[in-house]
Amino acid sequence: xxxxxxxxxxxxFGGIKANDNISFDVDxxxxxxxxxxxxxxxxxxxDLITGYTKADSGKVKFFEKKIFGLSPDKISxxxxxxxxxxxxPFADQTLLENVMIGAFVNEKNIKKxxxxxxxxxxxxxxxxxxxxxxKELSTGQRKRLEMAxxxxxxxxxxxxxxxxxxxxxxTIPGLxxxxxxxxxxxxTIITIEHNINIIMxxxxxxLALDQGKSVAFGSPKEIQKNKQVIDSYLGxxxxx
Amino acid sequence: MESKLLAAxxxxxxxxxxxxxxIICGLVILLFSLPLFGLNSFYLHLFIMIFMxxxxxxxxxxxxxxxxxxxxxxxxxxxIGAYATSFFYMQYGITPWISIFFGMFISAVFAVxxxxxxxxxxxxxxxxxTLLIGISFQVVxxxxxxxxxxxxxxxxxxxxxxxxxxxxxxxxAPYYYIFLIFFIITFFVVWLLSxxxxxxxxxxxxxxxxxxxxxxxxxxxxxxxxxxxxxxxMAPMGSLFAxxxxxxxxxxxxxxxxxxxxxxITVLGGIxxxxxxxxxxxxLIPISEYSRxxxxxxxxxxxxxxxxxxxxxxxxxxxxxxxSFIPKHILERKKQK
Numbered sequence: 064x065x066x067x068x069x070x071x072x073x074x075x076f077g078g079i080k081a082n083d084n085i086s087f088d089v090d091x092x093x094x095x096x097x098x099x100x101x102x103x104x105x106x107x108x109x110d111l112i113t114g115y116t117k118a119d120s121g122k123v124k125f126f127e128k129k130i131f132g133l134s135p136d137k138i139s140x141x142x143x144x145x146x147x148x149x150x151x152p153f154a155d156q157t158l159l160e161n162v163m164i165g166a167f168v169n170e171k172n173i174k175k176x177x178x179x180x181x182x183x184x185x186x187x188x189x190x191x192x193x194x195x196x197x198k199e200l201s202t203g204q205r206k207r208l209e210m211a212x213x214x215x216x217x218x219x220x221x222x223x224x225x226x227x228x229x230x231x232x233x234t235i236p237g238l239x240x241x242x243x244x245x246x247x248x249x250x251t252i253i254t255i256e257h258n259i260n261i262i263m264x265x266x267x268x269x270l271a272l273d274q275g276k277s278v279a280f281g282s283p284k285e286i287q288k289n290k291q292v293i294d295s296y297l298g299x300x301x302x303x
Numbered sequence: 304m305e306s307k308l309l310a311a312x313x314x315x316x317x318x319x320x321x322x323x324x325x326i327i328c329g330l331v332i333l334l335f336s337l338p339l340f341g342l343n344s345f346y347l348h349l350f351i352m353i354f355m356x357x358x359x360x361x362x363x364x365x366x367x368x369x370x371x372x373x374x375x376x377x378x379x380x381x382x383i384g385a386y387a388t389s390f391f392y393m394q395y396g397i398t399p400w401i402s403i404f405f406g407m408f409i410s411a412v413f414a415v416x417x418x419x420x421x422x423x424x425x426x427x428x429x430x431x432x433t434l435l436i437g438i439s440f441q442v443v444x445x446x447x448x449x450x451x452x453x454x455x456x457x458x459x460x461x462x463x464x465x466x467x468x469x470x471x472x473x474x475x476a477p478y479y480y481i482f483l484i485f486f487i488i489t490f491f492v493v494w495l496l497s498x499x500x501x502x503x504x505x506x507x508x509x510x511x512x513x514x515x516x517x518x519x520x521x522x523x524x525x526x527x528x529x530x531x532x533x534x535x536x537m538a539p540m541g542s543l544f545a546x547x548x549x550x551x552x553x554x555x556x557x558x559x560x561x562x563x564x565x566x567x568i569t570v571l572g573g574i575x576x577x578x579x580x581x582x583x584x585x586x587l588i589p590i591s592e593y594s595r596x597x598x599x600x601x602x603x604x605x606x607x608x609x610x611x612x613x614x615x616x617x618x619x620x621x622x623x624x625x626x627s628f629i630p631k632h633i634l635e636r637k638k639q640k
Contacts, residue, residue, distance in 0.1 A: 113517070135516035144517065151514035153507055164507045167500045168519045176500070178312050185308040193311060216518055 065127075066091040066220055066251045072111055072121030081107040083275040085121070089220070089268075094242070094252045096266030096283075098259065100296055103272040105255045106148050109222050112253075113145050114138045125220065140168070144218030146209040148225050148255070152197035158184060158208055159193040165215025180215060187211045187241060203234035210241065214250075221245070223254040227261060239265060263287065271296060317498065334483055338476040345596075347475040351547065353588045354479075354486035355540050359561070360568035360580030361493050362536035367566070368575035369502065370529035371509030372422065373430040376437025378561030380410040380534040382444065384541025385556040389456040392468070399469040399546050406538040414534035418527040425512075434559070441557035455552025458545065469546040478547050485543065489536055494577050496532070505529050509575075567610050571617055573624025582625050587613070 067089040110116035114135040162180035170176040273295040387406030391397040507515040572583030594606040
């Protein structure tokens with residue numbers, strides 16, 4: 064069953080087409096990896112799906128319901144969570160407070176919201192840091208914070224923008240394991256990644272973008288063999 | 304790991320420090336008993352001004368400290384509250400105890416009307432827009448004959464002290480207790496707000512509106528809610544002030560200085576913290592009142608120079624306000640390594 068359907072989504076900034084007629088479907092419970100060089104339109108696509116940027120044309124359906132044109136808070140209220148490429152933690156609040164703000168979406172009682180937030184913080188392995196201010200956490204820990212905060216709204220679809228971007232090599236395996244663990248909870252994930260090895264490891268399907276256009280969509284194996292993807296992004300990576 | 308989670312869940316929701324609670328209770332008892340020790344008229348007035356300005360600053364703290372919108376026209380709601388009680392009492396004989404709520408309601412309506420278009424602006428643009436709104440209220444009331452235009456309203460005085468008319472001529476002590484009770488109620492309400500779901504969401508709006516949107520928070524609506532709450536806290540102080548001085552005019556109750564002083568008090572004490580306005584008012588108001596005594600009239604503007612100096616020093620050395628002098632372990636839960 065499709066959880067998300069994107070049809071002919073387009074958006075231009077001035078004369079530049081950031082997203083040009085992009086279409087794809089996402090199966091419920093799967094992980095879709097999005098790859099592409101810098102400026103390919105990956106983050107713009109996230110902004111269009113989540114309502115942060117208005118599309119010029121196209122359709123976005125979430126569980127067959129049109130979400131095109133809705134404001135970001137309404138889209139998130141339907142069950143679409145997201146993280147940001149440029150991290151946006153509530154810096155002057157503790158990790159626990161950050162996650163509680165998300166937990167309040169479905170919990171009115173403050174004690175229940177706190178306990179739910181603690182369970183999610185435990186899930187992302189940061190329970191010992193719960194009373195630390197977000198600004199005191201490392202980049203890797205802040206990535207986990209954003210994932211925990213997005214999970215707290217109990218999303219059915221989670222969009223994660225470069226989870227492993229900007230973190231050190233030692234931190235990456237833990238974050239990858241966390242994404243796999245997250246998938247086991249049943250949540251559908253769309254993730255933007257620059258690290259091609261990771262995207263091939265975790266994704267059920269891969270969407271390749273280049274200069275705002277969709278150049279390929281398929282399983283990781285299919286993508287690795289796709290000539291257009293190799294030419295525009297992968298180079299000689301593993302394709303030989 | 305499971306045990307750590309259980310331990311975390313068993314922690315109390317709030318870091319209640321018994322010593323701090325004892326000190327607060329002691330201070331409240333002391334404040335209630337002060338007039339019984341024969342506090343003279345000047346000191347009663349000084350405390351009344353501290354209570355009033357602490358509440359006004361607490362009001363500003365809600366919109367600026369909690370939701371991050373710097374309003375420079377908050378004096379408008381003070382003026383609305385002042386005119387509401389005076390006008391309804393003089394025209395219809397309605398007791399100020401009831402018309403205080405009229406003032407709150409009218410302020411809330413104006414907060415919505417102003418907030419819907421203005422809160423789309425952010426940062427300096429919102430600040431400048433509210434500054435102009437505040438000034439425009441003063442200009443309108445200066446020309447509005449129904450409310451006495453520039454000469455304002457002279458509240459009809461009762462021959463004797465009257466709780467119903469909220470007028471006390473023989474002693475300032477009743478005013479002291481009324482302002483004190485409002486001060487305590489406001490502190491408690493804002494304290495509850497800061498620990499509620501609404502408080503958490505307002506802080507999210509303040510810290511990062513984009514991230515707040517991703518957590519199902521309608522940023523515009525929450526800004527308006529904060530503005531309305533803030534206006535409803537400010538208005539009763541205008542109402543009580545009008546009953547305290549019994550003469551109001553646009554230059555007095557819509558003065559831009561009101562909007563600036565509440566900002567200074569909050570920034571001095573600590574913005575975004577419920578204690579900040581109390582600390583700020585306890586320091587700035589005595590400076591203001593004493594400078595008026597020793598320098599006469601309006602204090603020769605020395606109080607304003609002192610405000611400016613103090614503010615500069617605070618912004619340079621203690622940007623989080625005087626509250627940051629209080630040891631962190633009292634304010635925060637101890638962090639784990």
